[in-house]
Amino acid sequence: MEPDSLEEWARLAPKESFAVVGLGGAGGDAVRDLVQLGIPGVHAFAVNTDFRHLGSLPVEERILLGQRQLRGRGSGGNRAAVLAAAEEGKEELLRRLGRFEVVFLLAGLGGGTGSALLPYLSEALRETDALPVPVVFLPFQVEMDTNPDRRANVEETLGELERMGGLLLAIANEKLTRFGSLPLHRAFLLRNTYLHRLVASLVDMVEHPSQLNVDLASLRTHLADAGLSTLLYGECHISEPERLVQQALTETMLDFHVPDAASALVHLDGGSNLTLQTIQRILSAMHQQLGQPRRMILGTRYHAERHDVVRLTAIVGGLKPRTMRDALGSA
Ligand SMILES: Nc1nc2c(ncn2[C@@H]2O[C@H](COP(=O)(O)OP(=O)(O)OP(=O)(O)O)[C@@H](O)[C@H]2O)c(=O)[nH]1
Ligand SMILES: [Mg+2]
Numbered sequence: 001m002e003p004d005s006l007e008e009w010a011r012l013a014p015k016e017s018f019a020v021v022g023l024g025g026a027g028g029d030a031v032r033d034l035v036q037l038g039i040p041g042v043h044a045f046a047v048n049t050d051f052r053h054l055g056s057l058p059v060e061e062r063i064l065l066g067q068r069q070l071r072g073r074g075s076g077g078n079r080a081a082v083l084a085a086a087e088e089g090k091e092e093l094l095r096r097l098g099r100f101e102v103v104f105l106l107a108g109l110g111g112g113t114g115s116a117l118l119p120y121l122s123e124a125l126r127e128t129d130a131l132p133v134p135v136v137f138l139p140f141q142v143e144m145d146t147n148p149d150r151r152a153n154v155e156e157t158l159g160e161l162e163r164m165g166g167l168l169l170a171i172a173n174e175k176l177t178r179f180g181s182l183p184l185h186r187a188f189l190l191r192n193t194y195l196h197r198l199v200a201s202l203v204d205m206v207e208h209p210s211q212l213n214v215d216l217a218s219l220r221t222h223l224a225d226a227g228l229s230t231l232l233y234g235e236c237h238i239s240e241p242e243r244l245v246q247q248a249l250t251e252t253m254l255d256f257h258v259p260d261a262a263s264a265l266v267h268l269d270g271g272s273n274l275t276l277q278t279i280q281r282i283l284s285a286m287h288q289q290l291g292q293p294r295r296m297i298l299g300t301r302y303h304a305e306r307h308d309v310v311r312l313t314a315i316v317g318g319l320k321p322r323t324m325r326d327a328l329g330s331a
Contacts (some may be wrong), residue, residue: 026108226317262318271306
């Protein structure tokens with residue numbers, strides 16, 4: 001049946017697909033990098049209680065919370081003040097973020113603003129049709145070993161997120177120590193580059209239908225079910241599919257028991273020489289190495305200029321680090 005008014009068409013029109021939202025300092029910095037690396041078709045937001053940091057970001061939509069109570073100075077680690085500010089700004093936040101299908105929420109744990117807003121917004125967005133994808137950066141081990149308050153803060157936020165259930169995409173900064181000879185901002189940029197490739201792949205999957213296509217509904221269902229997850233990344237010559245998988249699983253962004261993953265959403269970017277046989281070898285190596293996950297979803301995309309290089313980005317879900325505490329490293 002055809003809708004009979006313009007308003008009705010507008011109501012039926014698909015929502016915008018993707019938003020990325022940086023919460024607090026680390027989240028804002030990550031969104032800045034994503035924007036600079038280029039995320040066409042993705043709406044970028046930054047939310048903070050610190051107006052100087054917010055003002056420094058080249059992000060199209062910036063939201064300052066708690067102007068009255070916190071006066072733009074940041075939270076000083078006071079989560080209760082951030083939550084009060086969020087409650088006050090809730091209606092506006094939901095109005096601006098609820099119109100997307102998938103909303104990535106990025107925050108570094110351990111401070112006041114990002115740590116408080118991440119669980120708060122993940123929960124609040126459930127009142128809308130938007131699917132929140134919380135992405136946390138776990139602080140470096142040395143930050144937690146040298147500051148018990150920070151560790152307690154991180155554990156509290158993780159506890160909240162675990163109790164809420166659902167998807168949590170975790171990236172451990174400690175994993176950046178393999179780039180230990182780089183200046184810190186370059187190491188963060190590398191991490192954000194992986195995140196950028198993941199976001200760009202997911203957008204590619206649904207916005208540019210290709211040979212093996214994943215639609216928005218399947219992506220949402222998969223993400224909603226994924227539980228504790230992390231991202232994998234690898235790049236190799238097409239003649240070495242098994243090495244590609246090996247590399248992606250060795251250089252992970254979180255410690256987890258590799259053969260315990262329950263799901264994987266895999267995206268392959270390849271060139272004109274990426275054959276069906278290579279794709280099959282990559283998938284079966286993933287399936288085997290991950291201990292035969294319950295569900296694997298594959299999307300592919302061809303880039304004519306890429307020829308002999310294949311790039312793998314994946315979200316592996318249903319992970320069991322021994323506990324989330326173990327993912328943080330032993331106390
Ligand atoms: N600035 C910055 N910090 C990062 C980044 N990645 C992880 N972090 C860590 O993120 C954690 C939280 O710090 P911030 O994001 O500055 O804290 P915030 O959410 O702004 O909270 P308050 O400033 O206390 O209100 C710290 O442990 C940082 O070390 C990054 O890319 N940039
Ligand atoms: Mg801050």
